[in-house]
Amino acid sequence: MAPTRRAFLAAASGLLGTALLGTSGCGRGSYLTPEGTLSLWYWNRSISDTLLGKAPKAVGVPFVPQKIGSDYKSKFLTSLAGRAYVPDIVGLNDDVATYFPNSDEFIDLYELGAKDVESEYLQWKWARGVTPEGRMIGFPMDTGPTALFYRPDLFEQAGLPTEPDEVAAKLDTWEAYLEAGSQLVEALPKTKMLPNIPSTVYTQALAQQATRYLDEKNKFIGDGPQVKQAWDLAVEANRRKLSANADDWSTDWNAAMSTGRIATFVGAVWAGQILSDGANDTKGKWRVCRAPGGAGNAGGSFLGITKYCRDPEAAFKVISWLQSPENQLVYGLNEMKLYPAAISSIEDPRGQHKDPFFGGQVSNDVFATSAKEVKPVYLSPYDNVINPAFISELTNVWSAGKNPDAAWNDALTEVNRQLSHLGLI
Amino acid sequence: MATTSIAANAGKDPGAAARAATGRKRSEYFSLYLAISPFYILFAVFGLFPILFSAYLSFQSWNGIGDMKFVGFAQYQFMLSDQFFWKSIVNTFQIWFISTIPMLFFALVIAFMLNQQMLRGRSAYRIAYFIPNVTSIVAIAIIFGSIFSNQFGLINAGLQAIGADSIEWLNTPWGIKIAIAAMVIWRWTGYNAIIYLAGLQAIPTELYEAARVDGASWVQVFFRITIPMLRPIILFTVITSTIGGMQLFAEPQVLVGNSGGPGNEGQTMVLYLYEQAFIKNQFGYGAAIGWGLFVIMILFSLINWRLVQGAGTRGLRRGARA
CATH class of the missing domain: 3.40.190.10 (Periplasmic binding protein-like II)
Structure with missing residues (x-):
């Protein structure tokens, strides 16, 4: 009888030990996806899944989109607080300013060349992703x-x-x-x-x-x-x-x-x-x-790169491709009904549809004028x-x-x- | 087996045997501790650490990401002067009161009826009464939102049909509380009924037979035999629904939102904690609220314990006499 029990205990302690070692493995070096890839957190309907499917090939950066269910923000804050399993790229909602006091948790997108495309986007929207000190932590996604x-x-x-x-x-x-x-x-x-x-x-x-x-x-x-x-x-x-x-x-x-x-x-x-x-x-x-x-x-969101990102240059390539004026038009506005932040995609004739819900009115006309006239606000x-x-x-x-x-x-x-x-x- | 081998060795060298025994004992104890360790390790990680950490956190100001700042008792001072904190406590007790009493009453009546020998398809009823307990809370909230809806709700449609004025349930202080209490009642009555049913089945049938021979009516049987014999079970359900009532969170959150609806009338203690910590990112204050709740629950448990102790032993004694 005794050997059986001892074998059982040994097996149990072995299991337990593995479990403990497994959890103690998550230090600063723990990532959500394997080496050589980048992780991207987004929530349902914030980015077109068709676009995400095409992205790794188109950009040449292997990244893994992870659609996060409920309590998105709590999960992100938890990963930041634990300094482990932090996504490389992260979707931020219209409360992007709540991250301003801790903007050092993000990489300044200006340092990655965001300045080059700044003029392509609505100025007021762009400004909302920039801290008062001039660090850019959020790249414009959709607007409201x-x-x-x-x-x-x-x-x-x-x-x-x-x-x-x-x-x-x-x-x-x-x-x-x-x-x-x-x-x-x-x-x-x-x-x-x-x-x-x-x-x-x-x-x-x-x-x-x-x-x-x-x-x-x-x-x-x-x-x-x-x-x-x-x-x-x-x-x-x-x-x-x-x-x-x-x-x-x-x-x-x-x-x-x-x-x-x-x-x-x-x-x-x-x-x-x-x-x-x-x-x-x-x-x-x-x-x-x-x-x-x-x-x-009212509303609208951003994409940011955390300081834990393993390859910020590649991550910025992903972001600026996903949210390029062309993709904001085709996959944002036309596929997902996410209103673009890029000026050219707002004006593009391909986005001007007669909307049957509004009796055939081209509703985009109205929203485009509105989008261009929003006053910058802190x-x-x-x-x-x-x-x-x-x-x-x-x-x-x-x-x-x-x-x-x-x-x-x-x-x-x-x-x-x-x-x-x-x-x- | 271990004891026999020690006994066999005992005669030869008492000292060595004793040493062997303690060594043996230690390893024996060690393996026993190892066997029960999963619980303690999990408890330490997911129970003890969060408790201690929240105590530490309640003396800090922390937004969840950056550095913590030690603020002493400032969070507790703020809490004591926070009218919304006190309001959430009052709300919780009001909702607890108007939900628990009808819930336990209905549960008892349902259990009593389910226990009747002549009832056909009893397991079907038992399952039916238990289903609300395993239904998704979000689904329940959508249904109750439609029932209690301010203008177009089912109840208001009924009120208008009989010529009464409709009530803006989710805009009035008591309307919100009644709606939340109704959700709690609907969800937990069946659960408590099943517990009562188990208690009822433990009552010896001889008592009922004797009562019937003596010509007791149904009402007399219910109040003179069932209730006294069930008293320990009733006390158990009172305690569990008190614990549940103090922790009420999901029902008000999905029905009236994180701030508890107009005038914060549906904001319970735990919902307030959640709002402060996870919506407003004031984790230090959230932790302080948690400890505030701890104190309140201790006080309430002491009162409960006194009541239960007196009534419980009385119930048992009466049960034994019967």
Whole structure:
């Protein structure tokens, strides 16, 4: 009996030892893919899989794309914190600025020759991947230029213009937009002008500004006019009862869009895709035109090279090929409906399609103009901490009828508390 | 085998035998420790280390990537003055209260009915009641989102059909909590019913037969035999659903998002921790919240333990007498 047990224990300890050795093997020298290859992390629908399939051959760099499922950012942060299994190339979302305080975790793309192609891309988009110190950590992928999505049939019933150019001309400012909204809800009592005030008024109006919450020295400027104006517009939209109070992309949002209870919303180009998925019954009933208040951007992503990258030159070749103007057009815009950051791909006739969901309108016209007019703005690493304070107080205004002035003061108090916690004031 | 060989050697050289015995014992112990070591090693790596590290982390300011900065008790000071932290605690207890009581009540009734001898296709029912527990939480959230939807939800359709005003469930403080509690109830009632069923089957049938002979009604049987005999099991489910309720996370997250919906009314303690650490990248503060929760759970467990101890032994004694 004893030898059997001893053999079993020996086998067990052997297994355990192997397991321990296996885990202790991951030091600084641990990579996701074998020597001589590069790893690239991206999330679903951020890069065309067709394009990725062609890439290693076309660029001449053997790299392995790895589509990362849920909790993308947590997984990336974990690999950075552990200094092991860090991807060589990594997709970064529109919160790229949260990496600015640790920009030394990335390789400065300017050092790899990014300057040579800078003029090919939208300047404001390019600038968002560059830290205030001038280190470039994110190469432009897609963008999210905004426009006004509206229902001409409902506009007609309310006595408003219906053609995109006329609508854009009449509803050129937010004030005019809200005024038209009052006209619409009066004529059509069952319909609301817009889905909700925090994201389709406040966020969108703020996205059109040239400044936001912090300046480039990370000093708080969020009590300035750029924020207060957007706030006041949202409060005014609420006062006029223009909002359907349906959260973006919620069940209510889909239902309200399908049944024509919401006549307009200001949103990014990708919102059109969500709309056509969620409210396909309304195909042909929607149009797009320039947004009130001017051009803005919501969303969009970047590609970065981490400092753990084994061959930065090759990695940069991969990035600049994947996101070349031609590939952004063919595989980004036309295949994946990812709006390009390269100027020539926005203007290219091959990207100008008549969109049946918008009644045959060439919607790209509108988004191209918007994309080119977005004002450069500094997005700080701490916007993800500051913004929720304003959104949450605006929500109190519409959902609980909180006094807007009290809500504004409470938002500033909360921001103050958060900033002092972060050690910024 | 080892003991016999030692006994055989014992007569010849007691000292050597003793040395051999301790040597033998040590290697014997060693192999025993080795045999149980996988658990302790895994626990050390995935349990003990994270606990100690989070204690260390709670005194630092860290965004998850760069260098940590020692801040002393600043995170704890911030936490005590953080109205959202306190709000998340209140939310958690409110949701726990309105979900646990109906859940355990329904579970008991279902188990009692499933235990009836005359019921046909009992295993089918058991499986049916257990299915919600193994259903994907995201799928459940989509369904409950449609049921409680503010304007076009199923419940509001029902309310309008009978002429009542619709309620914006996911915009009102109690609406959010009721929706979350409903998800918890739906998901865990079957699970608790199966546990109760096991408890019911352990009750000797003689008791029921005796009660029937004495002419007891169903209600009397339920309250005089079933409940007292089941008391230890009930206490077990109270404790497990308390633990589950304090850790409530996935339900509110998928139903109303990371910030807990309008007014943070659906933000539970663990959801708040998650939001601070993984959405706002304040890992030091997240760790401090974790230790705040630890203290609260200790306090709550002490109260629970006192209650359970008194009631538990009483239940057992009564059970023994019966």
